[in-house]
Amino acid sequence: METMMSARTPNQASDMPKHVVLVGFMGSGKSSVGRLLAGRLRRPFRDLDQIIESTSGQSVQQIFKLQGEVAFRAKERAALRDVLNSSEPIVLAVGGGTFSDASNRETLRDALTVYLETSVEEILSRIGAGEEKKKRPMLRGPSVEDTVARLFARREVDYQQASERVTTDGRSVEEVTEHIVSELGLERRALRNEDLGPGEEAQGVPEQTTIEVPEPPQLELVGSSNEVDVRVETSSHDYTVHIRPESGAWIAEGIAKLSRGRRIVVVTDTTVGKLHASDLMFHLKATGKEVSILRLEPGEGSKTLGTASRVYDFLLEHGLTRSDMLVALGGGVIGDLTGFVASTFLRGCDFVQVPTTTLAVMDSSVGGKTAVNTPRGKNLVGTFYQPLGVFVALSHLATQTSVEHAAGVVEGVKMALALDADVYRFMTKSARDILEFSESELTRAIAESVRLKAKVVKADEFESGVRAVLNFGHTVGHAIEAGESFQMLHGQAVALGMIAEAQWAEMEGYSRNISSSLRDVIEGLGLRSDWRRCQISTDAITLDKKRKGGGIQLPIVNSVGSFDLRTITVSALVEFVKRRSGA
Numbered sequence: 001m002e003t004m005m006s007a008r009t010p011n012q013a014s015d016m017p018k019h020v021v022l023v024g025f026m027g028s029g030k031s032s033v034g035r036l037l038a039g040r041l042r043r044p045f046r047d048l049d050q051i052i053e054s055t056s057g058q059s060v061q062q063i064f065k066l067q068g069e070v071a072f073r074a075k076e077r078a079a080l081r082d083v084l085n086s087s088e089p090i091v092l093a094v095g096g097g098t099f100s101d102a103s104n105r106e107t108l109r110d111a112l113t114v115y116l117e118t119s120v121e122e123i124l125s126r127i128g129a130g131e132e133k134k135k136r137p138m139l140r141g142p143s144v145e146d147t148v149a150r151l152f153a154r155r156e157v158d159y160q161q162a163s164e165r166v167t168t169d170g171r172s173v174e175e176v177t178e179h180i181v182s183e184l185g186l187e188r189r190a191l192r193n194e195d196l197g198p199g200e201e202a203q204g205v206p207e208q209t210t211i212e213v214p215e216p217p218q219l220e221l222v223g224s225s226n227e228v229d230v231r232v233e234t235s236s237h238d239y240t241v242h243i244r245p246e247s248g249a250w251i252a253e254g255i256a257k258l259s260r261g262r263r264i265v266v267v268t269d270t271t272v273g274k275l276h277a278s279d280l281m282f283h284l285k286a287t288g289k290e291v292s293i294l295r296l297e298p299g300e301g302s303k304t305l306g307t308a309s310r311v312y313d314f315l316l317e318h319g320l321t322r323s324d325m326l327v328a329l330g331g332g333v334i335g336d337l338t339g340f341v342a343s344t345f346l347r348g349c350d351f352v353q354v355p356t357t358t359l360a361v362m363d364s365s366v367g368g369k370t371a372v373n374t375p376r377g378k379n380l381v382g383t384f385y386q387p388l389g390v391f392v393a394l395s396h397l398a399t400q401t402s403v404e405h406a407a408g409v410v411e412g413v414k415m416a417l418a419l420d421a422d423v424y425r426f427m428t429k430s431a432r433d434i435l436e437f438s439e440s441e442l443t444r445a446i447a448e449s450v451r452l453k454a455k456v457v458k459a460d461e462f463e464s465g466v467r468a469v470l471n472f473g474h475t476v477g478h479a480i481e482a483g484e485s486f487q488m489l490h491g492q493a494v495a496l497g498m499i500a501e502a503q504w505a506e507m508e509g510y511s512r513n514i515s516s517s518l519r520d521v522i523e524g525l526g527l528r529s530d531w532r533r534c535q536i537s538t539d540a541i542t543l544d545k546k547r548k549g550g551g552i553q554l555p556i557v558n559s560v561g562s563f564d565l566r567t568i569t570v571s572a573l574v575e576f577v578k579r580r581s582g583a
């Protein structure tokens, strides 16, 4: 294999060109090498022909057939200019004829162009005579050999003008990639240093992690199909999420069974307190326990260290010991706060969740993440602390507004989209029934969401890997929440964030057709989908706690039911959001 270094070869990190572009004849392996090279360089891979196809809605063959080569070349020039405007450095594979166009070569003058040099004989053996050949519009004509030889002779002169040349004959895709990386010294400059924080190294920021998640736990039906238990397995203990149509004595009896001490304190907010506390208090007292209740102000404003301190005082005044029990009766705010207090009060006391919002039921009450906010951001202080049990009554959820209910369903949609195509299909098909509180559909939607959450928690309880998938939509979602001064429901903001992040992934070529399907589901739930019209605080993206140096880890849904985690540059996402929304 031969590598020719030209005057434009970058020898210094500061010379690292923004984009690496693979040129060469059809069959030289530009796309296969490009994909592998992009992984090594921790950059997105783009394929110019694919971009043209997805923007024009026609295959390259169709464009050639219906509009002719001149029209195709015009599209190609425009697509090339657009893709090179990408703020993030990419690896790009271009078509066989792209580099023969002088204006394209001019467009590519600041990129590192690498010619994958392949002999005519090798090209012919790679293209073969079958299906592959039919896909190539330039190979029409009676003799493929003659056409290839003629075309090759014409284009070779142009290819030789690339900054680098790497011969590929007799080499595997891996070998060619390896050669480009090592000979051109590219890998150590994979992430642009200017994107990293002071003193932070690019190394150790993985570009992509492909995730294996173990089989989810089974749903255990109790009595009828509308009474379901889901088991959650964690490192500290396993517990059950009980899902039933109505509230009533069963919740209090279940809590009493789990309670080791004499006292129980119910923490709730004034809204939920008025609606649901008296029933629970009545049944808890009937179990013979000493029961007290603390009602806090509703809303995100209560998720603070100041409020936690009030709760500690209340517990101390009521003589609570470590073996006594806290009950979180409310939405995600009460659940997160009470869990945080339970994990820290006397170094940890028992606690259970009685979630009353759909969001808390489908997501926050399961998995043991507790948190309070600080003036600098959401959930910045917290612990991992699992409840002893979770008690879900559909009747508790029925007092929410339909928008609050729909915003909660979003978290279930998020898990289904990333983890389970069947559940996603069920959720999209049954969205209306779920919204209208059909007992069986809603029970199933909740049970499936809890099951998927349990599966992720079992695989990665402390969020060192796969659990990050649950953050899908949350990076942009949090920026929208902050931009809208936290006046928007969390689930609504996540819905908008998921659409934005999916559109970004599509633009980068990581996935296809996810954002349009999501938009349909979100709109089907009666929620907003127009994220571009929101106020967005891009500072919130820059300060995101998932940030690692200049990179930020983003879950990417590649296709329905499958995802991977990518570390992308913060500035790329910020620029995308700014460009699309005018933020």
Ligand SMILES: NC(=O)c1ccc[n+]([C@@H]2O[C@H](COP(=O)([O-])OP(=O)(O)OC[C@H]3O[C@@H](n4cnc5c(N)ncnc54)[C@H](O)[C@@H]3O)[C@@H](O)[C@H]2O)c1
Residues within 6 Å of the ligand: 269, 271, 272, 275, 298, 299, 300, 303, 330, 331, 332, 333, 334, 336, 356, 357, 358, 359, 360, 363, 364, 365, 366, 367, 368, 369, 370, 378, 379, 396, 397, 398, 399, 400, 401, 404, 490, 491
């Ligand atoms: N721990 C986790 O894993 C996790 C996951 C997702 C979200 N969260 C957190 O959850 C919080 C959002 O939760 P939320 O959306 O439930 O908000 P929330 O707890 O503030 O509840 C929203 C509003 O609904 C009211 N409400 C609650 N239940 C009701 C009912 N049954 N009927 C009528 N009104 C009711 C509340 O009083 C409140 O005003 C955020 O702080 C978010 O960070 C945590």
